[in-house]
Amino acid sequence: MNENPSCRVYLFRHGETANSKEVSFNGHFDVGLSAKGESQFKEWAQVLKHEPFSAIYSSDLKRTRLGAQSLAEPHKLEPVAYPELRELCFGAWEGLSVSEVEKNYPKQLEERMKNTETFQVEGGETFDQLRNRVVPRFEEIISRHPNEHIAMVCHGGVNRVILSHLLKVPIKRIFRIKNLKLSST
Incomplete structure (x- = not known):
């Protein structure tokens, strides 16, 4: 008998958002997926239809719930959504593009790059606060x-916090890991 049972976790970032051409900092802003984002998860659902998922989780925001629903359909599962799995709250930056943040908050953006874990936008969260919200859930x-095998459809920041926790490395080192893309040939 296994003394240390483990859970195999498949981490997904939501698909392309409906506003991805204009907005980089969605945070808690509840935007859906673009047609491309929806098709990305339909493809993933087909690729993973034989994986023995026992549960599928997401944040409570549309962009993750829609992806989780697509993954769940072939498995006849009902995804479970938790607000603790929401993206980092970007406060005053929510709904803005990188160029808008560069123009309106240049010193803050520079500070965020230097102090990833502790930087906080007005009205937003630090990565430490995000970690304290995500890791217990x-x-x-x-x-x-x-x-068992589970799937989690979350956000870039949430996935980085989870990886940082599992690998026991500082969050700033996890930013070197890029999101993978599904490609079919």
Whole structure:
């Protein structure tokens, strides 16, 4: 018998958002997926239809719930959404593009690059606060699924916090890991 049962977690970032051409900092802004974003998850659902998922989780924001629903359909599962799995709150930056932030908040953007874990936009969260919100929920979720496979459809910041936690490395080092893309040939 396995003394340390483990849970296999498939981490996904939501698909392309409906406003991805204009906005880089969605944070808690509840935007859906573009047609491309929806088709990205339909492709993933087909690729992973034989994976033995016992549960699928997401944040409570549309862009992750829609992806989770697509993944869940072939498995006849109902995705479970948690607000703790929401993206980092970007406060005053929410709904802005990188160029708008560069223009309106140049010193803050520079500060964010230097102090990733502790930087906080007015009205927003630090990565430390995000970690304190995400990690307890993540640990609770995986504790319910020993020796099982689960999928989690979340956000770039949330996935980085989870990876940072699992790999026991500072969050700033996790930014070197890029999101993978599905490609079919």
